[in-house]
Amino acid sequence: MPEKQLHIRVTESEMKILERYAKRTQRTKSDIVREFIRSLKERKPS
Numbered sequence: 001m002p003e004k005q006l007h008i009r010v011t012e013s014e015m016k017i018l019e020r021y022a023k024r025t026q027r028t029k030s031d032i033v034r035e036f037i038r039s040l041k042e043r044k045p046s
Contacts, residue, residue, distance in 0.1 A: 006033075 022029050
């Protein structure tokens with residue numbers, strides 16, 4: 001499947017959270033965001 005680019009704006013504190021998590025898990029920020037997006041398929045809308 002062809003890849004698409006996504007550009008988002010986050011606050012400084014949100015970026016710090018993501019960066020810390022990426023460092024702790026030794027993963028890229030993109031990988032973390034992709035995993036979160038895939039998890040939405042399993043969630044039921046509230």
